[in-house]
Amino acid sequence: MRAEFRAGERVRVRAVDPAGHTRVPRYVRGHVGRIVECQGRWPLADECAAGVAEPRVEPVYTVAFAAGDLWGEGGHEVTVDLWESYIERAGKDGA
Amino acid sequence: MSRVNDVGGQGGFGALEIEADEPPFHADWEARVYALNSVLVRNGVYRLDEFRDAVERMPPRAYLAASYYERWLYAIETLLAGRGPAGEG
Amino acid sequence: MSGEHTSLPVAARVRRLEERLIGAGVVAQEQLDEALGAMLKGASPVNGARIVARAWSDAGFRERLLADANAALPEVGLSMAGGIQEQRLKVVENTATTHHVLVCTLCSCYPIGLLGPSPSWYKSEAYRARVVREPRAVLAEFGLELPESTTITVWDSSAESRYLVLPRRPAGTAGRSEAELAALVTREGLIGTAAV
Numbered sequence: 001m002r003a004e005f006r007a008g009e010r011v012r013v014r015a016v017d018p019a020g021h022t023r024v025p026r027y028v029r030g031h032v033g034r035i036v037e038c039q040g041r042w043p044l045a046d047e048c049a050a051g052v053a054e055p056r057v058e059p060v061y062t063v064a065f066a067a068g069d070l071w072g073e074g075g076h077e078v079t080v081d082l083w084e085s086y087i088e089r090a091g092k093d094g095a
Numbered sequence: 096m097s098r099v100n101d102v103g104g105q106g107g108f109g110a111l112e113i114e115a116d117e118p119p120f121h122a123d124w125e126a127r128v129y130a131l132n133s134v135l136v137r138n139g140v141y142r143l144d145e146f147r148d149a150v151e152r153m154p155p156r157a158y159l160a161a162s163y164y165e166r167w168l169y170a171i172e173t174l175l176a177g178r179g180p181a182g183e184g
Numbered sequence: 185m186s187g188e189h190t191s192l193p194v195a196a197r198v199r200r201l202e203e204r205l206i207g208a209g210v211v212a213q214e215q216l217d218e219a220l221g222a223m224l225k226g227a228s229p230v231n232g233a234r235i236v237a238r239a240w241s242d243a244g245f246r247e248r249l250l251a252d253a254n255a256a257l258p259e260v261g262l263s264m265a266g267g268i269q270e271q272r273l274k275v276v277e278n279t280a281t282t283h284h285v286l287v288c289t290l291c292s293c294y295p296i297g298l299l300g301p302s303p304s305w306y307k308s309e310a311y312r313a314r315v316v317r318e319p320r321a322v323l324a325e326f327g328l329e330l331p332e333s334t335t336i337t338v339w340d341s342s343a344e345s346r347y348l349v350l351p352r353r354p355a356g357t358a359g360r361s362e363a364e365l366a367a368l369v370t371r372e373g374l375i376g377t378a379a380v
Contacts, residue, residue: 017096017097019096020148021144021147021148021151023290023342023343024342025101025103025289025290025340025342026097026101026103026104027103027104027289027316039272039274039343039344039345040272040344042343042344045144045147045343048142048143048144048145049142049144049145049147049148050148051142051145060343060344060345062274062345064337067317070104070316071104071317074317074318075335075336076319076320076335076336076337076338077335077336077337077338078316078337078338078340079337079338079339079340080340080342081340081341081342081343081344081345082342082343083343100290100291101289101290102289102309102312102313103287103289103290103312103313103316103317103340104289104313104316104317105309105313106313106317107313108308108309108310108313108314109310110310110325111305111308111310111311111314111322111325111326112304112305112308112310113303113305113325113326114303114304114305117303117304119223119224119300119301120301121304122195123195124194124195124198124199126220126223126224127198127199127202127216127220128198129219129220129223129301130216130217130219130220130223131198131201131202131205131211131216132268133219133223133268134211134215134216134219135205135210135211136268136269137215137219137268138210138211138215140210143268143269147290147291150291159309163292163304163307165194168194168197168198168201171201172197172201175201175205
């Protein structure tokens with residue numbers, strides 16, 4: 001039942017473009033954000049939508065992105081809720 | 096392939112239209128579409144994510160032309176098509 | 185999808201669909217009536233206003249609400265079980281320096297079982313597209329002008345959590361009852377497009 005990422009860690013959203021249903025908005029794909037918290041575990045929406053009988057159950061994280069990173073401007077933050085397989089650990093320099 | 100519903104950050108949709116004292120539903124049929132979808136999910140006819148997927152698969156021109164609950168109706172009809180007697184028609 | 189659907193008036197399409205599903209035993213009329221009744225009677229922004237008023241009045245409840253909203257809701261006689269399926273509720277608190285605003289960019293996720301259907305603008309492409317990009321401009325269209333020093337966080341509900349904003353308690357409301365406080369809270373305040 002362990003969660004891979006902890007609050008404060010930097011993660012990168014995988015740069016995906018799946019053919020089917022997914023819950024990764026386009027505007028965060030490839031971007032680096034900060035884990036705010038782990039919300040718990042839920043069946044992966046992509047597999048639920050595809051009719052997989054026993055969809056993977058994964059941790060879901062609240063991930064915060066700086067508007068400047070997403071849009072090149074703006075002082076606000078945007079948080080997006082992402083299943084664990086949507087993200088990977090970012091390097092120390094954010095790479 | 097990104098779908099038409101994935102609009103975060105897109106420009107061109109214009110100013111907001113804010114309706115004062117908006118009722119929960121604007122027509123009886125909207126409320127009935129809401130109820131129908133709730134019961135179909137609860138009865139296990141389809142999953143909520145399958146419903147979202149069906150909304151998203153609407154052709155972009157039709158999606159943007161449809162009202163919110165017209166999209167729901169389209170998705171329900173799409174999901175029921177080909178699922179036995181209830182789906183015919 | 186056959187072409188005939190779109191040639192019928194939409195209310196007739198819905199009635200035909202209901203009749204077909206009831207006839208096939210897929211849904212029962214009583215189930216439909218019950219689902220609609222539960223929504224219209226049980227879910228309302230008034231519930232959100234009551235939660236906010238209690239949080240303003242009771243520091244212990246406020247803490248429990250922010251820590252685990254689902255566990256705290258029964259204290260005010262509410263729960264998150266009223267929707268299609270029970271969902272996690274996360275309450276985010278506005279402060280003197282931070283303001284929260286909610287959106288679902290991919291569809292229209294909202295604590296519907298608790299608050300009832302969301303307003304049409306919340307479901308619109310214009311709101312969903314713009315608020316993550318230019319929240320200050322969007323809030324200004326609602327008449328909400330925040331100081332430049334206020335940090336804005338936009339919460340995009342893209343998974344299984346639903347959100348509720350806990351607005352700041354207005355000045356000059358000391359000594360007011362919970363019912364009086366609840367009357368100050370608007371649906372827009374619970375989404376973050378109004379101050380309260």
